[in-house]
Amino acid sequence: MARPHPEGVHAVPNGKREQFGSRFLSDPTRVFQHNAWDNVQWSEEQAAAAEKKVQENSAQRVPQEKQVDYELNARKYWDDFYKIHEDGFFKDRHWLFTEFPELAPSPNQNHPKSLPSEAKRRETLECDRSEDGPGLAVEQDMCLSNRVAEKTGAPSVEQSVTQKPSHLEQGAAEFPGSSATYRILEVGCGVGNTVFPILQTNNDPGLFVYCCDFSSAAVELVQTNPEYDPSRCLAFVHDLCDEEQSYPVPSDSLDVIVLIFVLSAIVPDKMQKAISRLSQLLRPGGMMLLRDYGRYDMAQLRFRKGQCLSEHFYVRGDGTRVYFFTQDELDTLFTAAGLEKVQNLVDRRLQVNRGKQLTMYRVWIQCKYRKPLLSGTG
Numbered sequence: 001m002a003r004p005h006p007e008g009v010h011a012v013p014n015g016k017r018e019q020f021g022s023r024f025l026s027d028p029t030r031v032f033q034h035n036a037w038d039n040v041q042w043s044e045e046q047a048a049a050a051e052k053k054v055q056e057n058s059a060q061r062v063p064q065e066k067q068v069d070y071e072l073n074a075r076k077y078w079d080d081f082y083k084i085h086e087d088g089f090f091k092d093r094h095w096l097f098t099e100f101p102e103l104a105p106s107p108n109q110n111h112p113k114s115l116p117s118e119a120k121r122r123e124t125l126e127c128d129r130s131e132d133g134p135g136l137a138v139e140q141d142m143c144l145s146n147r148v149a150e151k152t153g154a155p156s157v158e159q160s161v162t163q164k165p166s167h168l169e170q171g172a173a174e175f176p177g178s179s180a181t182y183r184i185l186e187v188g189c190g191v192g193n194t195v196f197p198i199l200q201t202n203n204d205p206g207l208f209v210y211c212c213d214f215s216s217a218a219v220e221l222v223q224t225n226p227e228y229d230p231s232r233c234l235a236f237v238h239d240l241c242d243e244e245q246s247y248p249v250p251s252d253s254l255d256v257i258v259l260i261f262v263l264s265a266i267v268p269d270k271m272q273k274a275i276s277r278l279s280q281l282l283r284p285g286g287m288m289l290l291r292d293y294g295r296y297d298m299a300q301l302r303f304r305k306g307q308c309l310s311e312h313f314y315v316r317g318d319g320t321r322v323y324f325f326t327q328d329e330l331d332t333l334f335t336a337a338g339l340e341k342v343q344n345l346v347d348r349r350l351q352v353n354r355g356k357q358l359t360m361y362r363v364w365i366q367c368k369y370r371k372p373l374l375s376g377t378g
């Protein structure tokens with residue numbers, strides 16, 4: 001262990017794998033010279049202060065009837081979020097291919113986005129969002145998605161919510177993307193900030209990308225994106241907590257499943273079932289990839305009293321919810337689903353607002369878990 005610095009940061013020890021970049025703060029007087037510092041480790045004092053802050057902001061819980069509303073109307077709160085922000089909120093994440101090369105095992109090296117510069121990567125290695133966006137109820141417009149469905153041949157929003165994929169009913173081998181040789185599913189895809197970089201970067205002709213979200217507003221934005229190509233991609237509405245709803249692919253059919261800042265959005269007691277169901281879709285040797293919020297991330301410390309739903313689970317001002325994980329919790333979720341650990345890392349980053357002279361300590365967790373080659377998973 002390197003010696004803690006009095007200001008709470010110190011450089012990583014020599015020889016440690018530089019997973020998340022390599023700008024280390026060894027001289028704290030230089031903190032405002034760059035926008036971000038990598039692999040920042042916390043002092044005991046800083047960790048204790050974070051724990052105290054969380055104890056304080058979780059002392060008063062959201063009343064039970066409001067908790068029920070946030071659960072029952074979770075989809076509506078996210079729909080409202082996307083109707084307000086459309087596709088302007090989350091940034092495209094071209095760092096994906098550095099952290100998760102499984103998404104583009106044979107990338108087109110000529111594509112400008114396939115090999116992100118370190119500067120670009122620093123800029124985008126986060127999922128930042130407003131914690132207190134206004135909640136605004138807007139009536140759903142299902143017609144747009146149905147017009148899109150007509151144009152693209154994709155299932156309409158209503159169809160994809162209510163219809164079971166026919167191949168599952170009939171046991172047929174045909175399903176969307178069944179002729180592909182490399183299948184990726186992104187769950188909780190939002191407006192496609194992961195999907196479109198994958199489609200741009202991974203030029204494997206055998207690639208097929210499925211992506212889903214329970215917000216029909218988000219899925220519409222994916223389907224209406226000029227880069228949406230139904231011969232390579234299927235966007236559909238799906239609630240990963242809904243055990244009655246089938247995915248449009250059979251068991252053991254996916255090479256990769258991606259979860260980027262989505263597991264944290266669901267209620268903790270539904271996480272295990274959701275991961276176990278997804279695990280069944282992976283082919284033996286297939287990988288589940290996750291990046292999500294870590295315990296004591298700045299976003300957790302910023303919550304005010306009265307926004308806590310249960311331990312480490314909070315509701316934002318706009319009604320969307322977020323959980324802050326430990327590495328062990330994620331390990332338990334994945335291993336209980338029959339997967340084996342390939343990677344489980346914590347990324348501690350110090351972001352700096354040089355104009356306002358502010359420091360922000362971010363904590364993200366990144367995991368890769370594989371379905372064993374010979375197993376009875378589940």
Ligand SMILES: C[S@@+](CC[C@H](N)C(=O)[O-])C[C@H]1O[C@@H](n2cnc3c(N)ncnc32)[C@H](O)[C@@H]1O
Nearest residue numbers: 078090188189190213214215239240260262265
């Ligand atoms: C923080 S956003 C991340 C979006 C996207 N993965 C990205 O990184 O840009 C969380 C996403 O999860 C979706 N989501 C939340 N709960 C879900 C559920 N039960 N089933 C499917 N999607 C869900 C939300 O609609 C939202 O798009």
